[in-house]
Amino acid sequence: MRQIIAMGGGGFLMEPDNPLLDQYILQQANKPLPKICFIPTASGDADSYIEKFYDFFNQQKCVPSHLSLFKPPTRDLERFVLEQDIIYVGGGNTKNLLVLWKEWGLGEILRKAWEQGIVLAGLSAGSICWYEEGVTDSYGDKLEPLEALGFLRGSHCPHYDGEAERRPTYRQFIDQGILQTGIAADDGAAVHYIGQDIKRIVSSRPAAKAYRVSRGEEEEMAVEYLGE
Numbered sequence: 001m002r003q004i005i006a007m008g009g010g011g012f013l014m015e016p017d018n019p020l021l022d023q024y025i026l027q028q029a030n031k032p033l034p035k036i037c038f039i040p041t042a043s044g045d046a047d048s049y050i051e052k053f054y055d056f057f058n059q060q061k062c063v064p065s066h067l068s069l070f071k072p073p074t075r076d077l078e079r080f081v082l083e084q085d086i087i088y089v090g091g092g093n094t095k096n097l098l099v100l101w102k103e104w105g106l107g108e109i110l111r112k113a114w115e116q117g118i119v120l121a122g123l124s125a126g127s128i129c130w131y132e133e134g135v136t137d138s139y140g141d142k143l144e145p146l147e148a149l150g151f152l153r154g155s156h157c158p159h160y161d162g163e164a165e166r167r168p169t170y171r172q173f174i175d176q177g178i179l180q181t182g183i184a185a186d187d188g189a190a191v192h193y194i195g196q197d198i199k200r201i202v203s204s205r206p207a208a209k210a211y212r213v214s215r216g217e218e219e220e221m222a223v224e225y226l227g228e
Helices: 020-027 047-057 077-082 094-104 106-115 166-175
Strands: 003-007 035-039 063-066 086-089 119-123 131-136 144-147 152-157 182-185 189-194 197-203 210-214 217-220
Touching: 003 020, 003 152, 003 182, 020 086, 020 189, 020 197, 035 047, 047 063, 077 106, 094 106, 094 131, 094 144, 106 119, 131 166, 131 182, 152 166, 166 182, 166 210, 182 189
Parallel strands: 003 119, 035 063, 035 086, 086 119, 131 152, 152 182
Antiparallel strands: 003 189, 131 144, 182 210, 189 197, 210 217
């Protein structure tokens, strides 16, 4: 079963006191102690980001690890990745992530992981990367379109409610035909795919939403709040 969980924002970095999305991701492996591997490429393998990953997941029922392309744990990246149950991709610069992944052949390895049933998840850059296209701030002072891996059809915009320019820019790109129809997600919302189909959309915040955005139209989608 090919699974991808694309978070608009949230998780252990953005919501350190709100574990709902990260616990949901762990549950999808359907194992008592899933092996979860963090890939922090987009942040340049920031030590503080890696430390926060371990701070959170060491307290959960799982076996955490991380994959650095600056200090690789092994020469056999494919074997390392395919031994995991969950791959969790962090946020940062999506353009740099894609360039480094291509150089290391990591995109194709992650496709194999996806096809073998390893859960792929991530937020921000770690959600844009799975789609054909996205809107990113990777280039500097403004948002621009970006081609990504294409595991999922269409385009994606994270942080839809978290950054003022995301919503109008994404809608403009779609209205002008620069980007395809796609899915936008607020901070705290996560879109869970089985294959190319959306299984459900969940949230760690009661007000977090997700939208299907097409030319001239923005359709609010059903979201399940994971809290009580």
